[in-house]
Amino acid sequence: MTRTFTTQVLVIGGGINGAGIARDLALRGVRVVLVEKGELGGGTSWASSGMIHGGLRYLQKDPEVTLHSCVDSGNIQRIAPHLIFRIPFLMPVFRDGPIGPELVEIGLEMYDRFQPLKCGKPHTRLSREQALRLEPALSPQIECAFTLDEWGVDAARLCAANALDAADRGARVRTHTEVTSLLRDAGRVTGARVRDGITGEEWQVEAELVMNAAGPWLPKVARLAGLEVKLRPGKGVHLVFERRVSDLAIYATGIDGRDMFTFPHEQNSMAGTTDDDFYGDLDRMETTEDEVAYVLQAMERSIPSIRRHRVCHVTAGVRPTLFGFGKYEDELSRDYQVIDHGARDGVQGLFTIAGGKLAAYRLMAEDAADRLCATLGVKEPSRTAFTPLPGGEALLDVAALSRRFRIGWPAALRLFFRHGAHAPRVLEQTSSPPGAELATPSPRIVCACEPVTDAELIHAALREGVRTLTDCSLRVRLGVGACQGASCAGAAAGVLAEALGWSAEQAAYELTTFWAERWRVASPALAGAQIAALELHRAADVGARGFTRGDRAGHAGEDSPRRGVAWEAA
Numbered sequence: 001m002t003r004t005f006t007t008q009v010l011v012i013g014g015g016i017n018g019a020g021i022a023r024d025l026a027l028r029g030v031r032v033v034l035v036e037k038g039e040l041g042g043g044t045s046w047a048s049s050g051m052i053h054g055g056l057r058y059l060q061k062d063p064e065v066t067l068h069s070c071v072d073s074g075n076i077q078r079i080a081p082h083l084i085f086r087i088p089f090l091m092p093v094f095r096d097g098p099i100g101p102e103l104v105e106i107g108l109e110m111y112d113r114f115q116p117l118k119c120g121k122p123h124t125r126l127s128r129e130q131a132l133r134l135e136p137a138l139s140p141q142i143e144c145a146f147t148l149d150e151w152g153v154d155a156a157r158l159c160a161a162n163a164l165d166a167a168d169r170g171a172r173v174r175t176h177t178e179v180t181s182l183l184r185d186a187g188r189v190t191g192a193r194v195r196d197g198i199t200g201e202e203w204q205v206e207a208e209l210v211m212n213a214a215g216p217w218l219p220k221v222a223r224l225a226g227l228e229v230k231l232r233p234g235k236g237v238h239l240v241f242e243r244r245v246s247d248l249a250i251y252a253t254g255i256d257g258r259d260m261f262t263f264p265h266e267q268n269s270m271a272g273t274t275d276d277d278f279y280g281d282l283d284r285m286e287t288t289e290d291e292v293a294y295v296l297q298a299m300e301r302s303i304p305s306i307r308r309h310r311v312c313h314v315t316a317g318v319r320p321t322l323f324g325f326g327k328y329e330d331e332l333s334r335d336y337q338v339i340d341h342g343a344r345d346g347v348q349g350l351f352t353i354a355g356g357k358l359a360a361y362r363l364m365a366e367d368a369a370d371r372l373c374a375t376l377g378v379k380e381p382s383r384t385a386f387t388p389l390p391g392g393e394a395l396l397d398v399a400a401l402s403r404r405f406r407i408g409w410p411a412a413l414r415l416f417f418r419h420g421a422h423a424p425r426v427l428e429q430t431s432s433p434p435g436a437e438l439a440t441p442s443p444r445i446v447c448a449c450e451p452v453t454d455a456e457l458i459h460a461a462l463r464e465g466v467r468t469l470t471d472c473s474l475r476v477r478l479g480v481g482a483c484q485g486a487s488c489a490g491a492a493a494g495v496l497a498e499a500l501g502w503s504a505e506q507a508a509y510e511l512t513t514f515w516a517e518r519w520r521v522a523s524p525a526l527a528g529a530q531i532a533a534l535e536l537h538r539a540a541d542v543g544a545r546g547f548t549r550g551d552r553a554g555h556a557g558e559d560s561p562r563r564g565v566a567w568e569a570a
């Protein structure tokens, strides 16, 4: 018999919007179920540039978007200071460029007025010599350069932090769980049928209201209720370099005149992004060689040596941009809409959130939750602007953390970045056998590129509801660095197998799936010997250890610990 859960609001989609809405509602005491068909943030949010910015680009045509994003960037910095990093930008002006320095500076002076909202610094103008001294990799063809100030965030971690906080406050959060159909009663949407992609189990979730926060998939979810919501989906690709190309973000112009940039992101640099109308299958998105060539060509003009840096993988996602006809992709509004399908289409019980920016997610979630609460008759106001996300409650002495747990500075710093004030409690998880217990556990580094410890993997599995090895690439950045998992995937699979009680077949399945994903995202950017090297590493893990492709089905049934702590916590 299909199990049934009842709740007040079912949120579909664990990207930044769905996770943000679930948290906002849970903080107001509303009962929520959040379902995500993959890993939290694994849709568009993870593929974003991760900028908590105002968007200089939108200033001219969409000043409201810039204003909202700047205001909310300030809020996000307050509630998640550990997840945010400053990104100083350099904008070179070329002698033969379409706009001279005076015009560029007028735009930057306008943007300066928004900077205090997001704790940003005003721009400065640098002479050619000053700019080249600051970043010798810049093209000598520049006339001068400007600085401006932005912020970055680990987008997948921001999604997880919102969802985990919602779970701590009573929400049921379930990953790898897809809405397959909507429940209808006399024309009203009353919930959904969901299917667990790992165990194959099916549930029914009965809800007073359903929020469609499925990002670019939202038209598909709306169709389950016989409704049409039009988007103008825009595919965006980034190249990820194995390490920092520069500690500054550097503007570049595409062959078609589009603004792009190379920017520091966590341990790596990224370059992008493209923005192209997308008509394909969202679940089978590939990056083409043309897209890689287009980005490299743009970057080369600002950083002539860019091709000497190794790209280790790519990211690709689709923007859930609001529909507009007759405009270039870049010119489309980045504004958002909350649609009440009762008011718009006469189908009560269903809402959709479309469009928007990661940088304004909290504000969008507050608006959406206000609309849901008004319908439910809930009077509690939103508290997300000032209630810290998990780990954001206080800053931490990283040196003391490093000493206490005997891990190096880099590991302590990265752990603090992901978990903030909760870092010590993460390190208290250890895989040492009980007989070998130490007064203070000493975690082992599993992934050296990031770095990630065994303690963090165990924490992710047992306290954060991570369900697969591949999920760890988003949750703790396992295997996304220079070696793409070559030196950590096997060891990480072992740690998770022990924590979650996987059989050898399950561990083998996880490992082969992990390698298939690394291959998918790395191969478009690799050439020659690099392809052979990745193949060799994969073979070493999957072939030489005698693993066959395991079988996931049936390994994680009713009583398996793999079902996810967040769901169980509620």
Ligand SMILES: Cc1cc2nc3c(=O)[nH]c(=O)nc-3n(C[C@H](O)[C@H](O)[C@H](O)COP(=O)(O)OP(=O)(O)OC[C@H]3O[C@@H](n4cnc5c(N)ncnc54)[C@H](O)[C@@H]3O)c2cc1C
Pocket (backbone or CB within 6 Å): 012, 013, 014, 015, 016, 017, 018, 035, 036, 037, 038, 039, 040, 041, 042, 043, 044, 045, 046, 047, 048, 049, 050, 051, 052, 053, 177, 178, 179, 180, 213, 214, 215, 216, 217, 218, 221, 234, 235, 236, 237, 238, 273, 274, 317, 318, 319, 320, 355, 356, 357, 358, 359, 360
């Ligand atoms: C290349 C690129 C760069 C960007 N850069 C920035 C930036 O720097 N700053 C910024 O502010 N914004 C940026 N954006 C925009 C920003 O990323 C998006 O606006 C935002 O992430 C959208 O979040 P979302 O939650 O709506 O969608 P998603 O993150 O896609 O979340 C939707 C989720 O719904 C799930 N789902 C779908 N169907 C179902 C179903 N049937 N059942 C259960 N779950 C389902 C999906 O798996 C997915 O995880 C960028 C976007 C792109 C593509």
